[in-house]
Amino acid sequence: MAGPQTTFTAGYRWNIAARFLLAFLGGFVCVSTFGALAAALFANAQWMPLPQGVHVFTLFGFVAWCGIAMWVFFHEHLRHVALGVVGSAALFYALFLLVR
Amino acid sequence: MSANGFHGAFRQSMAWLHTWAGLVLSVLLYFIFVTGTFGYFNAEIDHWMQPEAPSPKHSVSTAAMAQMGFDYLQREQPDARRHFVGLPTERGNAIRVFANLSEPTPAGDTFIEAYIDPSSGQLVDVRATGGGDALYRMHYALHYMPYEVAIYIVGVATLFMLLAILTGIVVHKKIFTDFFTLRLRKGQRSWLDGHNISSVLALPFMLMITYSGLVFYTFEYSPGTMFLTMGVEQEARDEMYGYLYPGFEQPKPTGEPAVMVDVQGPLSVAASQWPNAEIRFVDIFLPGDSGAMMRIGSTVDGIARGGSLLQFNAVSGQVMAQTPDMPADAVFSQSVLALHEGRFANYGLRWLYFISGLLGAAMVATGLLLWAKKRRSSLRGQAVPRHLAFIERTNLGIIVGLPLGVMTYFWANRILPVAMEGRAEWELHCLFLAWALSFAHAGARELRRAWREQVALLAAMCLLLPILNAITTDVHLGNTLVQGDWVRAGFDLTSMTFGLLCCLTWRYLTVPQPRTIKAPLTSQAATAPKASA
Amino acid sequence: MMMAGFVVALGGMFCFAASQKKQALLIFGTSPVHGWRRLAIIGGTVLLGLSAWLGVSVYGFGVGLVTFFAWACFAAWTVALTASWQRSKK
Known part of the structure; x- marks a missing residue:
């Protein structure tokens, strides 16, 4: 943990800025694509009408968003984090295009 | 880190x-x-x-207070799109009247609002204030x-x-x-x-x-899922809100003039429906039009918002819909919102x-x-x-x-x-x-x-x-x-x-404070946890 | 009823505090023996359950549950403030 007397290098600042963007924007894209995929799957299986699925997974998405932010700021390697967030969002979106 | x-x-x-x-x-x-x-x-x-607003004591019936409000609105704004009368409850003593105007006033106002003293029936000239609402x-x-x-x-x-x-x-x-x-x-x-x-x-x-x-603000803060599945147009939003709040659509104007039903009848129906609750408001959409609709709301006696509304045909006085059944997820989100506001x-x-x-x-x-x-x-x-x-x-x-x-x-x-x-x-x-x-x-x-x-x-x-x-x-x-x-x-x-x-x-x-704790100060502090925040 | 529910919840929280070594030392001046700790935890659970039942039976399920959480929260606060006052006396 950064102590009170930590010297903040430029690398450290960029690391934080990148993680912030990944947590905030990446988290948003991740929960949106996952929600779209799940809502489309539930609608196809006739478990829930599409608007209901969208609503339910959007409500759930706020907590998932926080979970993603926690993981982004926990994992040691920024590259893995970026791959994890962008890759999973791309995967969810691709699957969503397949099932919708 | x-x-x-x-x-x-x-x-x-x-x-x-x-x-x-x-x-x-x-x-x-x-x-x-x-x-x-x-x-x-x-x-x-x-x-x-609003020190000019009346004190709580009055013995006027709910129907008489509602009529006072509608009389005022009919007199002042007969062409308004909506007449709303908020009735005194445990938390407020004046009748609040409100009208959505068809055309903005020369000053640009799209609504009027006033307060009536239920004891005298006179308009209360309250000072302009932001109040608690601001x-x-x-x-x-x-x-x-x-x-x-x-x-x-x-x-x-x-x-x-x-x-x-x-x-x-x-x-x-x-x-x-x-x-x-x-x-x-x-x-x-x-x-x-x-x-x-x-x-x-x-x-x-x-x-x-x-x-x-x-x-x-579910769909303002996280609209991504809705955009991807239902589209980015306004229709998608309308479809979503139509799903979440069935039966809450605004009535369409017919253009044919009509006389509004006496408010006493619908209020009696509402009183028999909610014997232990106070009537909170009477709301008429499209007053004076044959397509007008009246909504009566009571003080909420449960968690879910929207669970205490009755809708009437404002011309015939017939019940149109009684607390439309919302889907389970909408009930959940409405309950969460009611918890936030503490309305109940x-x-x-x-x-x-x-x-x-x-x-x-x-x-x-x-x-x-x-x-x-x-x-x-x-x-x-x-x-x-x-x-x-x-x-x-x-x-x-x-x-x-x-x-x-x-x-x-x-x-x-x-x-x-x-x-x-x-x-x-x-x-x-x-x-x-x-x-x-x-x-x-x-x-x-x-x-x-x-x-x-x-x-x-x-x-x-x-x-x-x-x-x-x-x-x-x-x-x-x-x-x-x-x-x-x-x-x-x-x-x-x-x-x-x-x-x-x-x-x-x-x-x-x-009193001078100790600067910081570096060592246990008391016998109890010996078991104290380390600072974690 | 509001007060009664709160007092029962207060009793429950007091029992929970008494079951903890640190708090029991402050309140009673002695550390609880194992049997008493268990009894205090059971008593606390029963009293909090009773408080929840009171809330639900009087105000209905939804509002009753909210009211119970509010009682429990302020009961815990009261116990914490009492214990800190006891500590400041010692």
Whole structure:
């Protein structure tokens, strides 16, 4: 943990800025694509009408968003984090295009 | 965290995230908690800030009061798109009439609003004031900025808050051992205990209030899923809201004039439907049109919002729809929103909501102070860096300055001339001016002295407010207690109670505090947990 | 009823505090023996359950549950403040 007397290098600042963007924007894209995929799957299986699925997974998405932010700021390697967030969002979106 | 990346220790990473997620937007979070907390008594604050409004005693029937309201609206705005009559309840004494106009007035107004005294049937000429609603509105719409921008700023702050709460739970490893632990006069340790206890003991409230804050603007804050599946057009939004609130569509005008049904009939139906609840409002859409619809709402006796509405054909008086069945997820989100607003709360529960809101503000405030204390204690005799000195001073401006601003708002309500142009807006200007002055004072004075002076000023303003009220109006404690106007009396008494609490705080500030805790001070402290925040 | 529910919840929280070594030392001046700790935890659970039942039976399920959480929260606060006051006396 950064102590009170930590010297903040430029690398450290960029690391934080990148993680912030990944947590905030990446988290948003991740929960949106996952929600779209799940809502489309539930609608196809006739478990829930599409608007209901969208609503339910959007409500759930706020907590998932926080979970993603926690993981982004926990994992040691920024590259893995970026791959994890962008890759999973791309995967969810691709699957969503397949099932919708 | 190392200088180049996170080393993977979960609790430490979460402690870092907890600190910064809470700290970065703490000013905004404190503002939201303080103004939102006043919102739990918005109707009561409205009543105090409108001393011309009638006192509670009247024996007029609900139907007669509703008729008074509609008579006024029919006389003043016969062509309006909507006539709304809000009836006096436990929390308000005047009849509130409201009309949405078909065309804006020359001044650009799209609605009119007025208050009627139920005892006399006369219009109450109340002073222009923001009242409790202005404070309540500020907690989600802020001030001096467009609504559309403000709700997103508040949304980001709320998301940070939720993240700070969740990480705080992870960080607090001795959550049960420290459940009742509050050690006073122990420097930094006391602030940590204060921060922990204000958040842990009110944790259900904190989680509920933060999550529900996001649910209010579900599709504004997280529209991605809806955009991907249903499209980005307005039709997608309409389809979603049509699904969530079936039967709540606005009626379409037919263009054929018609006479509205006597309100007595629908009110009798409503009274038999809700024998133990008060009728809260009667609302007519498209008055004077054959397609007009009437809605009657009662004081909510359960959690779910929208669970106490009846819809009538406003021409025939027939029931159109009785509390449309919402889908389960809509009931869930409506219940969450009702929990946030506490609409169902009786006065006992409302007070508990109010105190919980103050605990939320205390949680943010103690977090701010704890952060500064930790940095100062780590200096070990070195000169205080400029950024730390700046933050310590802004902490004062935030924590004491905002309550000073709110008290100035109440003082302005009694001091500004009643006929003043833009009076309601100037009350709010006074709030922000006082807040700005608090920051300036904190920057100009020696810090401890500045704390004492601002807390003393706050105490004086709270204690003297009932006296100012007695000088400027006749709804002072001497009268309100005799008349049984407990809303206004309660406001004055609460102000005095806050004044006394500020006096205790001032006394606490005048006693020298230990700088920091480096070693156990008592035998009990030997078992104390390490600082985790 | 508001007060009764709160008092029962206060009793429950007091029992929980008494079951903890640190708090029991402050309140009673002695550490609880194992049997008493267990009894205090059971008593606390029963009293909090009773408080929840009171809330739900009087105000209905939804509002009753909210009211119970409010009682429990302020009961815990009262116990914490009492214990800190006891500590400051010692």
